[in-house]
Amino acid sequence: MAAIPTARSTGSHGPRRESHRRTDRPEAPARWEPPALAAVLGVATLLYAWDLGHAAIHPYYGAAIRSMATSWRAFFFGGLDTSGSITLDKLPGAFWPDAVSVWLFGPHTWAAALPHVIEGVLTVWLLHRIVRAWAGPFAALIAALTLTFTPVTVALNRATIPDTALTLLLVAAAGALQKAARTGRLLPLIMCGVWVGLAFQTKMLQAWLVLPVFAVVYQLTAGNSPLRTARRLLLSGAVTLAVSCSWALIAWVTPADNRPYVDGTSNNNPFSLVFGYNGISRFSDDGTAFGAVSGTAASRTSGNTGWGMLVNHTVGPQIAWFLPLAVLAAVTALIWRAGEPRSDPLRAGFLLWGGWLAIHAAVFSVSNGNHVYYTAVLAPAIAALAGGGLALFRSAYESGGRRRLWLPSAIVLTVAWALVLDGPTWFVSRLLAFAVIFAVCGAFGLWHGGSRASPRLVRGSLAAGIAATLLVPAGWAVSSLDPRYAGASTSPTAGPVGEVHHRALHHPSAPRRAELDRPSTRDTALLDYLIAHRRGEKYLLATQAAYPAERLLRAQAQPMLVMGGFTGKTPFPSAPQLGNLIATHRLRYVLLTHLRPTTPATTWVKSHCERVRSGAYGWRTRGNFGLYDCRAQG
Known part of the structure; x- marks a missing residue:
C-alpha cells in the first residue's frame, strides 16, 4: 500500500495543505489502485448477484413490479394491479428500474432483483470515488471494502426493497455536495438537490434527513461569502x-377518475401518503395524521427502536461492526483539525459523514419501530468514517510521536468490538479466532515498528490489521447467501438472528420465498378457475387487502381490484362503488380473508354474494380464504 501523499496528510504534524484552494482535477491513481478497485467491485458483484434466480422478492412489491411492467398507468402511478385501481403505499420511483428490467427481460425473479444488484455495486464504486477525493486512495479502498462486506448491505442488495436506490442516490448527493464545497461551483450544489429529490421519490421523507447536515457542512466550508452561500443553499x-x-x-x-386511488389515505391525496401515512404516523401513536389510515403491525413494527437499537442483538451484527471506529474517527478528527481554517476540506468530510450517521441514528431511535434493513443507509457513512479514520491514524503513525499508537489501538478496538457483537451466537467463532490472531500480529508489528521498521513490515502489519477487522463481518455477510441465514424477503437480515431464522430452525418446511411467474399448484388452480369463468368482466377478481392478491399478481399480470389496499383499512372501494361494479358486470368474484379487517365493502359481499365451494376451484381446504360469486347481483 502506498503511503498517503504529504499534501493529503491527515495528521497534525505534517505540512498543512492550503485549505482555500479549489480544484476539480483528480490525482493520477497509483499503479495498485485500478486492480484493487476492480477486485472490490468484483467481490461486491459476486456477493450481491449470487443465485439471483432465487433472490428475496418482496411479496407486495414484487406484485406491483410485475403489474407496472405491463401497464403504463400502473407504471407511472405505482398501481398494484395492471388496471391501476389502487397504488402502492409507497411512491413508485424506487420500483421503476425493476419494472423496466422485467419489461425488458420478462417476468423472472432475477430480472426484478437485477437493478438492486447494480445499485449496490454502483454505491460501492461511487463511495470509493468520493472518499478518494476527500481522504485519499487508502481511505477509499478501506471504505469500499467496509461497505461491500456490511452484512445488511449484502442481504438488502439481494432483495427488491427501495433502500438500495435510496442509499445510492444519497451517496451521489453527498459527492455532489463535496464537489460543490471543494470547487466553489454552483452546478454541483444544484445536482446535490436533484439527487436528494430523486432519493425522496424512493423513500420519501427519509431522504430529507441529510439536508440539515448538508446545509451546515456547505455553509461552514464553502469559500463564498456567508450571504452568497446562504442564497445558493436556498436555490x-x-x-x-x-x-x-x-x-x-x-x-x-x-382527476381522481383518471388515476388509481392513493393507498394509505382516507382522502385519496398523495400528500397524505407521503407526509401522513409514511411520515408523521411513524413517530406518533395516532396513525391517522394528515388523512392517513392506520398501519398494520407489519408496516409499523414495534421492535428495534430506542437509543440502543444499533447495537442490539439483531441489528448490531448487521451494521455496527465498524461503529466504534467510525465514532472514534469522527470525534478525533474534529479535535485534531480544530486549528485548521474554517473551510478545511478534510474536517468537512468527517463532519459530513459523522452528521449523516448521527442524524439517522437519532431519528431511528425515536421512531415507533424500524425494520433491520432501514439501517443500510448508515453503511456508507460508517464505511467512509472507517476509511477516513484509518487514514487519519495512519498519517499520525507515519508522523511519529505519541499519536502513532492510535492506529494499532483502533485496530484492536475494532476486533474487540467484534467479540462483543458475535459473542451471543459465536456464529463465526473460527473466523473470530483468526481475526484476533491477525489483530495481534498487526498491532504488535505497528506498535513496535515505528520509523526504524522496514516499510515492508509496516505494510504487512497494517494489512494484517485491516484483514482482522474485516473477517468477522465478511463471515456474517456471506452467510446471507444461504436462505437459512438471509431473513425474510420482507425484512432481509444476515446470520442467525431474528424471528424468521428461529422459526426456520423449528419449522424447516416453511413456505418457499416469493417468486415471479412461479405460482403454486393452489394458486394455479384458482387462477384457472377464475379465467375459465370470466365473461368479459374488467376485473378478474377483487380481494380483501393486498395479502390475498400478491401471489396471484406475481403469477399473472391481471386486473384485480385490491379492496382496502396494503393494510385492508383504506376506504376504497366503498360498498356502493363495489355494488355498482358488480351490477355493471365489471366484477364477479371476490376473495375474502379473516386475516384482514372487516370493512363495509366486505360486509356487503358476505350479505349479497354466494360462497363458492373450495373444491370447485381445486382447493382441498379453504384455509384462510373464501371465494364469493357475486354474479347473481348482476
Whole structure:
C-alpha cells in the first residue's frame, strides 16, 4: 500500500495543505489502485448477484413490479394491479428500474432483483470515488471494502426493497455536495438537490434527513461569502423541494377518475401518503395524521427502536461492526483539525459523514419501530468514517510521536468490538479466532515498528490489521447467501438472528420465498378457475387487502381490484362503488380473508354474494380464504 501523499496528510504534524484552494482535477491513481478497485467491485458483484434466480422478492412489491411492467398507468402511478385501481403505499420511483428490467427481460425473479444488484455495486464504486477525493486512495479502498462486506448491505442488495436506490442516490448527493464545497461551483450544489429529490421519490421523507447536515457542512466550508452561500443553499433547497414533490403534485392535479386511488389515505391525496401515512404516523401513536389510515403491525413494527437499537442483538451484527471506529474517527478528527481554517476540506468530510450517521441514528431511535434493513443507509457513512479514520491514524503513525499508537489501538478496538457483537451466537467463532490472531500480529508489528521498521513490515502489519477487522463481518455477510441465514424477503437480515431464522430452525418446511411467474399448484388452480369463468368482466377478481392478491399478481399480470389496499383499512372501494361494479358486470368474484379487517365493502359481499365451494376451484381446504360469486347481483 502506498503511503498517503504529504499534501493529503491527515495528521497534525505534517505540512498543512492550503485549505482555500479549489480544484476539480483528480490525482493520477497509483499503479495498485485500478486492480484493487476492480477486485472490490468484483467481490461486491459476486456477493450481491449470487443465485439471483432465487433472490428475496418482496411479496407486495414484487406484485406491483410485475403489474407496472405491463401497464403504463400502473407504471407511472405505482398501481398494484395492471388496471391501476389502487397504488402502492409507497411512491413508485424506487420500483421503476425493476419494472423496466422485467419489461425488458420478462417476468423472472432475477430480472426484478437485477437493478438492486447494480445499485449496490454502483454505491460501492461511487463511495470509493468520493472518499478518494476527500481522504485519499487508502481511505477509499478501506471504505469500499467496509461497505461491500456490511452484512445488511449484502442481504438488502439481494432483495427488491427501495433502500438500495435510496442509499445510492444519497451517496451521489453527498459527492455532489463535496464537489460543490471543494470547487466553489454552483452546478454541483444544484445536482446535490436533484439527487436528494430523486432519493425522496424512493423513500420519501427519509431522504430529507441529510439536508440539515448538508446545509451546515456547505455553509461552514464553502469559500463564498456567508450571504452568497446562504442564497445558493436556498436555490438548491428549492430544487430539492421541486424534484421531491413532482410526482405527488402530478398525481394530485390528475382527476381522481383518471388515476388509481392513493393507498394509505382516507382522502385519496398523495400528500397524505407521503407526509401522513409514511411520515408523521411513524413517530406518533395516532396513525391517522394528515388523512392517513392506520398501519398494520407489519408496516409499523414495534421492535428495534430506542437509543440502543444499533447495537442490539439483531441489528448490531448487521451494521455496527465498524461503529466504534467510525465514532472514534469522527470525534478525533474534529479535535485534531480544530486549528485548521474554517473551510478545511478534510474536517468537512468527517463532519459530513459523522452528521449523516448521527442524524439517522437519532431519528431511528425515536421512531415507533424500524425494520433491520432501514439501517443500510448508515453503511456508507460508517464505511467512509472507517476509511477516513484509518487514514487519519495512519498519517499520525507515519508522523511519529505519541499519536502513532492510535492506529494499532483502533485496530484492536475494532476486533474487540467484534467479540462483543458475535459473542451471543459465536456464529463465526473460527473466523473470530483468526481475526484476533491477525489483530495481534498487526498491532504488535505497528506498535513496535515505528520509523526504524522496514516499510515492508509496516505494510504487512497494517494489512494484517485491516484483514482482522474485516473477517468477522465478511463471515456474517456471506452467510446471507444461504436462505437459512438471509431473513425474510420482507425484512432481509444476515446470520442467525431474528424471528424468521428461529422459526426456520423449528419449522424447516416453511413456505418457499416469493417468486415471479412461479405460482403454486393452489394458486394455479384458482387462477384457472377464475379465467375459465370470466365473461368479459374488467376485473378478474377483487380481494380483501393486498395479502390475498400478491401471489396471484406475481403469477399473472391481471386486473384485480385490491379492496382496502396494503393494510385492508383504506376506504376504497366503498360498498356502493363495489355494488355498482358488480351490477355493471365489471366484477364477479371476490376473495375474502379473516386475516384482514372487516370493512363495509366486505360486509356487503358476505350479505349479497354466494360462497363458492373450495373444491370447485381445486382447493382441498379453504384455509384462510373464501371465494364469493357475486354474479347473481348482476
